[in-house]
Amino acid sequence: MKAAIPKETAEGETRVAAVPDTVAKLRAGGIEVWVQAGAGQGAHFSDELYRQAGATVTYELGDLYANADIVLRVQPPAEGELGALPPGSVLICMLQAHLHPQLLESLATADITAFAMERLPRISRAQPMDVLSSQASIAGYKAALLGADHLDKILPMQMTAAGTLAPARALILGAGVAGLQAIATARRLGAVVEAFDVRSAVREEVQSLGAKFINVEVEAAEGAGGYAREQSKEQLQRQQDLLTERVAAADIVISTASIPGRSAPTLITTDMVTAMRKGSVIVDVAADTGGNCECSVPGEVITFDDVVIVAIKDLARLVPHHASLTYSRNLSNLVLSLMHEGEFTIDLDDEVVDAICVTHKGELRYGG
């Protein structure tokens, strides 16, 4: 078995799909690992560290992919790269299958088996492979830091001879994996934190982190698999109305609300931004799926009516070392769980494999 780890080619991608630690684990599991030179550069893992872990480092894409059985990546490959992947090999990455129907067709045509990690079912057995959680957790942490960094205040209360400074107020919308991490980080920095989620089940988790759960009387929207379900237009409008006052009172709003496979719901309207204190900050973690704030420009940091709106996509990229460590562990856990007697086995009756396998033996297994 040979695994190939290319250098990521997508613009702004700093992470890498295997780190020296996971290279050693894959090798111990009977897998030969080839790494493209410079693959770990963005996350500060040198070629030398990969060699010490037992990988073969190569400059040549041809050598990297020759006879490769498994290709581990963070982002999907560009269409132009597909020709380099050996037919019959397995590509494992965050494919964002619902956004790339044409790429899926090309993968099927090229006889590449593709595993879309974002489709992993959130069952207990799959938790060690859960890339959405590992990356969201880092994104939530970074969101709180970005909020603090762009704010024109300090976060903790300060009592000095020059007088008392009140603590900053942070509001977290959406208390899933990223939101809970944002709450914990903002609390550690000294902010007074309140949070809201349409899933009332998270109330206790929010409170256990020392934040206040806001009582907004909207219909609870618990969906399947622990996710939220989409709300009606009327419910969303009601939520916006009820949250207006809380947004206006916040120095930092971190919004992380999303619905699987849908555009992010609009929670913060232009009027709500205008009502915020000048100098306040919104960090829109949902920028990847359109954003929770009407004024967000996904991918950018802008100032709107003197409110800073940070809508950088894929925030985990800004913490490449740890994001790569956790992502690569998720991938190596998956790969090693599928190794049986030295062979990588694809059992489509397995719930995990069935969910993530979007192309196999020339067939499309996912229709959007």
Ligand code: NAD
């Ligand atoms: P997500 O990224 O899809 O959504 C983030 C949060 O936004 C969710 O908490 C959701 O309820 C909330 N949200 C959606 N619409 C909203 C609205 N209009 N207003 C306010 N909030 C809104 O979700 P996620 O963070 O990836 O995970 C959600 C939950 O899934 C977790 O809290 C957990 O319960 C569950 N989970 C289970 C496992 C597992 O069992 N392996 C792993 C990870 C997560």
